[in-house]
Amino acid sequence: MSPYEEVILEHWRNPRNKGRLEAPDVDVVEANPLCGDVVRVQLKVRDGRVEDVRFDGRGCAISQAAASLLTEMIKGKPLCELKGWGDEVLLSALGGVIKTRLNCVLLPLRALRKGLSSR
Amino acid sequence: MIDVRAVRADFPILERKVDGKQLVYLDSGATSQKPRQVxxxxxxxxxxxxxxxxxxxxxxxxxxxxxxxxxxxxxxxxxxxxxxxxxxxxxxxxxxxxxxxxxxxxxxxxxxxxxxxxxxxxxxxxxxxxxxxxxxxxxxxxxxxxxxxxxxxxxxxxxxxxxxxxxxxxxxxxxxxxxxxxxxxxxxxxxxxxxxxxxxxxxxxxxxxxxxxxxxxxxxxxxxxxxxxxxxxxxxxxxxxxxxxxxxxxxxxxxxxxxxxxxxxxxxxxxxxxxxxxxxxxxxxxxxxxxxSLGMEEVRRHDLRLAARALEGLLARDYVSVYGPPAPEARGGVVAFNLRGVHPHDVATLLDQEGIAIRAGHHCAQPLHRLLDIPASCRASFYLYNTQEEVDAFLAALDRVWKVLG
The missing domain is CATH 3.40.640.10 (Type I PLP-dependent aspartate aminotransferase-like (Major domain))
Structure with missing residues (x-):
């Protein structure tokens, strides 16, 4: 069997930064109602940078793995840089995602954008 | 009894490959394939x-x-x-x-x-x-x-x-x-x-x-x-x-x-x-x-044989939940199920990588899924061109999905 990209399976089995922050500066939930995937992203911001991050959620392996990977990617990054991120930043980090599952991959990124939009 | 080999020869699409794998089409509940006569x-x-x-x-x-x-x-x-x-x-x-x-x-x-x-x-x-x-x-x-x-x-x-x-x-x-x-x-x-x-x-x-x-x-x-x-x-x-x-x-x-x-x-x-x-x-x-020309009684018998085999295989796997009546005679040719803790979309995508096409989602029946308290389900459905070997290949592939994601 040709499985999901190893990076997806690895993050699905060992999610990074999963849980909750106390008094987060950004706290946002995004969902795909059609498949029931839910991702919550919380950020602690200091000096315009992501000082700390957590995600939580439920759903398919791809959405949850993408959320886990995204938290690793954004930690320490300035918000102004994150605001400029297109889909391809996450897609290439995941290494080739099946086109039928783009919505799953992009769910955490949509959550992040929603959280940053007011800042 | 339906001569499934002869039937399959009438369906050109069944010869095609998906990523080099033989297509196993188990989504006739969504739409059936078409014989060359049609x-x-x-x-x-x-x-x-x-x-x-x-x-x-x-x-x-x-x-x-x-x-x-x-x-x-x-x-x-x-x-x-x-x-x-x-x-x-x-x-x-x-x-x-x-x-x-x-x-x-x-x-x-x-x-x-x-x-x-x-x-x-x-x-x-x-x-x-x-x-x-x-x-x-x-x-x-x-x-x-x-x-x-x-x-x-x-x-x-x-x-x-x-x-x-x-x-x-x-x-x-x-x-x-x-x-x-x-x-x-x-x-x-x-x-x-x-x-x-x-x-x-x-x-x-x-x-x-x-x-x-x-x-x-x-x-x-x-x-x-x-x-x-x-x-x-x-x-x-x-x-x-x-x-x-x-x-x-x-x-x-x-x-x-x-x-x-x-x-x-x-x-x-x-x-x-x-x-x-x-x-x-x-x-x-x-x-x-x-x-x-095949006779609907025969079509029904064929569906039933396949659904019964799938149902038996699914019920025998402790990581699988099956929805609907356990008796195959009480059913049409569809079987909905979930793998414990695994999202149905992941199951469908992994099966697709083996050439096996099943449906995953709410199947345009959201109130039913809410009642069953699941966001979505997997569904395999069978028709006159499906074979027992395809059912077995599907069940074996499920074991591999469970190994990867379970």
Missing amino acids: IEAVARFYQEHNANVHRGLYQLAAAATDLYEGARAKVARFIGAAPEEVVFTHGTTEALNLVAYSLGEARVKGGDEIVVTVMEHHANLIPWQVLARRKGAKLVPVGITPEGELDLAELADRVTGRAKVVAVTHVSNVLGTINPIPEIAELAHRVGAVLVVDAAQSVPHLPVDVRELGADLVAFSGHKMLGPTGIGVLWGRRELLEELPPFLTGGEMIREVWLERATWNEVPYKFEAGTPPIAQAIGLGVAVDYLS
């Missing part, structure tokens, strides 16, 4: 007979009309009906919208009740919701038993003198449950309600005689029974069809037109406004020929 009939119509129907005075148009009406006669014979009771629509969804609109206009007033079930496909639910809102009528839902059968005791309670319509699926597209339509017809008719049956999952898979069903209106789609997309059927008792006002209006459905008013054509043409899906209807006629 594909060729559609192409032949466009190459040799294409003209509009019921209008032209030239020979080509007469031939096209004969083919179109010939298809209607074949479909009528297939379900034990008279040709004038067979309305061609674009599919089950349009047929049910037609019924909800026209029956709603003729029979439903404020305060009346429309009885539906929680196992309905959205196509047999939303039109009734819209009608209820439009008329100030009340939608009355009927639940299911823990085994996934329709709760007939509750249904009997809910079908009261206020009920004008009972809308129910013949075979659930998720649970696979076969509902006892003749029994439900008795309950509905006892209080003078009209029984509307969504037969999209039954007519392709079971021998269905509309007279024996006892329903008043029955809808199904061509594309789930080897025919083209874009063609569906509404069967109705003649006197009821005559009573109902038209749904779509325009050309073909009229008798005489003045600037300010019009009179309607006779049934079934009253319900076929505009140029119908002619090639698709002819293709459906050939699909019906194909099914009839």
